[in-house]
Amino acid sequence: xxxxxxxxxxxxxxxxxxxxxxxxxxxxxxxxxxxxxxxxxxxxxxxxxxxxxxxxxxxxxxxxxxxxxxxxxxxxxxxxxxxxxxxxxxxxxxxxxxxxxxxxxxxxxxxxxxxxxxxxxxxxxxxxxxxxxxxxxxxxxxxxxxxxxxxxxxxxxxxxxxxxxxxxxxxxxxxxxxxxxxxxxxxxxxxxxxxxxxxxxxxxxxxxxxxxxxxxxxxxxxxxxxxxxxxxxxxxxxxxxxxxxxxxxxxxxxxxxxxxxxxxxxxxxxxxxxxxxxxxxxxxxxxxxxxxxxxxxxxxxxxxxxxxxxxxxxxxxxxxxxxxxxxxxxxxxxxxxxxxxxxxxxxxxxxxxxxxxxxxxxxxxxxxxxxxxxxxxxxxxxxxxxxxxxxxxxxxxxxxx
Amino acid sequence: xxxxxxxxxxxxxxxxxxxxxxxxxxxxxxxxxxxxxxxxxxxxxxxxxxxxxxxxxxxxxxxxxxxxxxxxxxxxxxxxxxxxxxxxxxxxxxxxxxxxxxxxxxxxxxxxxxxxxxxxxxxxxxxxxxxxxxxxxxxxxxxxxxxxxxxxxxxxxxxxxxxxxxxxxxxxxxxxxxxxxxxxxxxxxxxxxxxxxxxxxxxxxxxxxxxxxxxxxxxxxxxxxxxxxxxxxxxxxxxxxxxxx
Ligand SMILES: Nc1ncnc2c1ncn2[C@@H]1O[C@H](COP(=O)(O)OP(=O)(O)OP(=O)(O)O)[C@@H](O)[C@H]1O
Ligand SMILES: [Mg+2]
Numbered sequence: 290x291x292x293x294x295x296x297x298x299x300x301x302x303x304x305x306x307x308x309x310x311x312x313x314x315x316x317x318x319x320x321x322x323x324x325x326x327x328x329x330x331x332x333x334x335x336x337x338x339x340x341x342x343x344x345x346x347x348x349x350x351x352x353x354x355x356x357x358x359x360x361x362x363x364x365x366x367x368x369x370x371x372x373x374x375x376x377x378x379x380x381x382x383x384x385x386x387x388x389x390x391x392x393x394x395x396x397x398x399x400x401x402x403x404x405x406x407x408x409x410x411x412x413x414x415x416x417x418x419x420x421x422x423x424x425x426x427x428x429x430x431x432x433x434x435x436x437x438x439x440x441x442x443x444x445x446x447x448x449x450x451x452x453x454x455x456x457x458x459x460x461x462x463x464x465x466x467x468x469x470x471x472x473x474x475x476x477x478x479x480x481x482x483x484x485x486x487x488x489x490x491x492x493x494x495x496x497x498x499x500x501x502x503x504x505x506x507x508x509x510x511x512x513x514x515x516x517x518x519x520x521x522x523x524x525x526x527x528x529x530x531x532x533x534x535x536x537x538x539x540x541x542x543x544x545x546x547x548x549x550x551x552x553x554x555x556x557x558x559x560x561x562x563x564x565x566x567x568x569x570x571x572x573x574x575x576x577x578x579x580x581x582x583x584x585x586x587x588x589x590x591x592x593x594x595x596x597x598x599x600x601x602x603x604x605x606x607x608x609x610x611x612x613x614x615x616x617x618x619x620x621x622x623x624x625x626x627x628x629x630x631x632x633x634x635x636x637x638x639x640x641x642x643x644x645x646x647x648x649x650x651x652x653x654x655x656x657x658x659x660x661x662x663x664x665x666x667x668x669x670x671x672x673x674x675x676x677x678x679x680x681x682x683x684x685x686x687x688x689x690x
Numbered sequence: 691x692x693x694x695x696x697x698x699x700x701x702x703x704x705x706x707x708x709x710x711x712x713x714x715x716x717x718x719x720x721x722x723x724x725x726x727x728x729x730x731x732x733x734x735x736x737x738x739x740x741x742x743x744x745x746x747x748x749x750x751x752x753x754x755x756x757x758x759x760x761x762x763x764x765x766x767x768x769x770x771x772x773x774x775x776x777x778x779x780x781x782x783x784x785x786x787x788x789x790x791x792x793x794x795x796x797x798x799x800x801x802x803x804x805x806x807x808x809x810x811x812x813x814x815x816x817x818x819x820x821x822x823x824x825x826x827x828x829x830x831x832x833x834x835x836x837x838x839x840x841x842x843x844x845x846x847x848x849x850x851x852x853x854x855x856x857x858x859x860x861x862x863x864x865x866x867x868x869x870x871x872x873x874x875x876x877x878x879x880x881x882x883x884x885x886x887x888x889x890x891x892x893x894x895x896x897x898x899x900x901x902x903x904x905x906x907x908x909x910x911x912x913x914x915x916x917x918x919x920x921x922x923x924x925x926x927x928x929x930x931x932x933x934x935x
Contacts, residue, residue: 294813305801599797602758603858604786604814606779684759687797688749 292616295609299617303624313585314625316578317666321629321659322636324571325651329637331564333649335557340648342553348520349422350527351547352513352534370543372509375498377537378416381515385529387522390418393510395501401447401494403455403466410451411493412468414501422516425490430462430477437497446477450491468494469504523548578625579666586618586674590681597678598686611679618671619664626663630656704767705734705897706755706866711764713750713920724750725761726920732899732913734865737892739908740901742917748901749870751917755899756791756868757781769865786815790859792869796851798843804830804854805839811862829861830854833887849880856887867891869900873907885910 303310311318355370375393382391392415399412419425420432427446437444445468452461465474473496482490498510517526527546534544590597597610605613634651641649713725724747732738740748753759754766757773766774773784785791798807808826817825830839833853843851852872859867869888873881889910892898900911908914909928916924 291816298813302801595797596799599799600810600814601782602756602785602791602797603811604782604862606782606814608779609782609814682759684753687758687793 295612295616296620298613299620302613302617303620309585310621310624313582314578314621314628316581317575317622317625317663318578318629318632320571320575320578321626321663322633323574324568324662325630325633325655325659326636327567327571328564328655329633329649329651330640331560331567332652333647335560336648337646338556338560339553342549347549348517348523349549350515350517350523350530351549352515352530353511353545353547354509354543355545356543371538371541373511373513373534373544374509375416377534378510378513380537381513381530381533382418384533385515385526387518387526387529388515389518390421390516392416392419392422392514392516393498393512394419394514395498395505395507395511397501397505399469399494399504401451401455401466401468402470403464406455408451408454410448411488412501412504413493413495414498414504415495416498418516419495419514422514425482426480427477428480430475432477433495433497438499441499441503442497443471443473443500444476444497445473446479446495447475448479448489448491448493449481450489451494452478453491468496471500471504473500520550523550575662575666579622579670582618582622582625582667583670583674586614586671587677589617590614590674590678593678594681594686597681598683601681601683602687607679610681611675613675614678615668615671615675618674619667622663622667622671623660626659626666629663630659633659704731705736705769706732706899707765707767708755708761709765709767711751711754711761711766713747713754713759714762723920725754727764728920728922729764730915730922730925732897734897735892735895736913737888737898737911738900739911739914740899740917741903741905741908741914742923744903746917747920748917750920752868752870752899752901756789757785758791782814786811787862788864788866790856790862790864790867792852792855792859792867792872794871794874796843796848796855796875798851798854798858800843803840803842804835804846804857807843807854808858808861810858815862826857826861829857832860833857847880848876849883852876852880852884853887856884860891864896866897866899869898871901871903874903881907 352373354373373393378391378393382388395414397412398409401408401410413419415433416438417433417435420427426432428449430446432446433444436442445466447455447461447466455461455466456464461475461478463474463476465472467473479491479493479495502508502510515526515530517523527548530546531542535542538544600610600613630651637649637651640647708731709729711725711728712723715722715724728747728751740752742748750759754761757776761774764774765772768784768788773781776784799810805823805826808829809822812822812825827836827839830836833856835850835853835857838846838850838854843854846854852875856872867888872888873884876884885907888898888900898911900907902908912927914924914926914928915922916926
């Protein structure tokens, strides 16, 4: 008997009890489906975060007031600390090496009004370097200039969403809007940028730093963004910045420098761990699925003792019988794997449909892994029932009522 | 009726020759001696009936002859080969090529069609599908079931089922057919027609060894061997080989 015959025999015997076959492979179906989905989700989340960080500009250092004890995510401010100031930002730009630009930001929420239309937006008070550091350029008009900052000009740059919501198809440039009841002239409109980390980069208004400080009644600056020339310059720039601020703060390190790439690495580490964990959980469910197959195969061997006896009586060898049952188990498992794979792909499709922003897809290696994993599960858990079937004594089997 | 001494001829080239066959079932706390030392020979082309009271070891003996089980001790020669020394794989091959087995309870695969059941021995002989189907059909036609090829066992009468089983036993053209009470589960009419089939087989020159309880059935055989308590106690030739009807 050859491989194809074994396979056909296995298919026939699976086909004789389809419902049970599906129930048998349910564990494998769910296992493979979850492996596929979890891997896809993990990869998509990682790709998403990486893409978002790229949109936010690369090689950026973020200085925030307050000490942060551990390296990692966003700073948690604790205790008294000095404010960061525009002067410090200027001296960083003057003295620190490897720095391409320094932006001083004051960020808050504000109501922007044009005639009768009003919109609550993210308001960023900043300095001219922001444009280059954050890589957020104007499409029409100009960005906030050095003069605007020095003279406290009441000008603003608006994002595309704000433009659309307040002006529709009308001209917006050189119109005057009131921001928190303070009149500002629009001098520029940002280019379309979409979303980054859940923030609509078109739904913001940028004003010169002093104007925002006035509006929010703040003296210092909320954060200083420093653009480093390259990845390699980040440590040098970071050290220089630390020195400069410490000397201005009586040698106190009451501020935090966050490196965007460092954050990205932290994210990656978290994702790797998450993926490992999820894969572990999914593997356990695959294992359970395999045990399910073994269980049903063992029951099946008992039920089909007579069948085995008949086959042996007409000339089936132990190998023939073992192969028949083994291939049946493997076929069940692989069918389960393929169903799980399709369901996982379908799930990914649904997620993509619901969240078009998530770059989700089934990677080739995940699909191959699912296939070979279910094959392996079938072989591993099929061997024992197959050996059991092969060792059935035909006489006992045939007289067994 | 002619009574012969069954244990005179020791020639190696006897078709079937068993010597001091025993079969002991070890049940743990007790031991069942199903066969306690059977020696006999069967010539090619003979139609043998095995009779005897229940539990006398007839089935046990036939299973050993049919290579379904091995004797605990003793020698079994088939066509000059010492089968009692064969490996399991060679026994399987022997069951496939040389032996057709017919059971009292038919032992068909319930979910396979008549054709599928008859194909089985050919499947394990590696016969290609097309030829398998052709030969299985021929075999079914030979037992008068050409029109039932796609029926499942539960869609057939007992007599028809037994015919399927006989078609299966014959499909690989074995030289010997063993039957263990083939009419035991049938009414007398279907039993009689099954017996006609066996007579035909015998006429074709096949060796037949059949276990039966019924003297009527045993009438068809040339030689009747009686078992008692695990021994062949009587061996009777009841008529010469002649043309069957
Ligand atoms: N698998 C087995 N395990 C233990 N004892 C067995 C086994 N098979 C048969 N025996 C015993 O061996 C003896 C012979 O049994 P066997 O089936 O050969 O009798 P038989 O002559 O065919 O009887 P019957 O006419 O009722 O079919 C009996 O005592 C039986 O109980
Ligand atoms: Mg019996």
